[in-house]
Amino acid sequence: DAGVIQSPRHEVTEMGQEVTLRCKPISGHDYLFWYRQTMMRGLELLIYFNNNVPIDDSGMPEDRFSAKMPNASFSTLKIQPSEPRDSAVYFCASSLGQGELYEQYFGPGTRLTVT
């Protein structure tokens, strides 16, 4: 298996632009997680899905952030409009079962820089 796939790996954009991050989870994994990692705040959970349904989005910082999972093999995280404070590494992870009971497999991450 190719593991969790994320694209793009790096994104540089100007403030106010829309940014879309993409994720393909491992086939057969029912749970998908979006994390954001910064030096200041560490690794934060933004939202997670179970069987393509958003379960908990309490970590989404504000309305500028949205996430979708239209099918079992694809998810997007969108930021519109982007701001410099959104600069971070965004990870997608997937797992076979419940997040606290199963190993999470992380993708390589997308490094977002908003200027």
Add this chain to the structure above:
Amino acid sequence: QQPVQSPQAVILREGEDAVINCSSSKALYSVHWYRQKHGEAPVFLMILLKGGEQKGHDKISASFNEKKQQSSLYLTASQLSYSGTYFCGTGKATGTASKLTFGTGTRLQVTL
């Protein structure tokens, strides 16, 4: 609430041992340990579930004390490949929650 890890950073010589602690203010059901090398994604090490078990593979093991709401990761006879940042992730499974809250991280550097 984010679990607290200690120490924040540690430098070891190859072959030395280290202990990394993870403490939570909330009751825990599970603790995960991950290692992240610079510029890479976190990689799973092990899960410990409620029951105070101890787990290990190779020279890395961990314990979970649910009464104290803490877990410790033990690295023995450290190797250069152990360098990285170690994160604990805590779960409060009650049948409804299915997410981890990651700790502050412990940066480990192993030198020759």
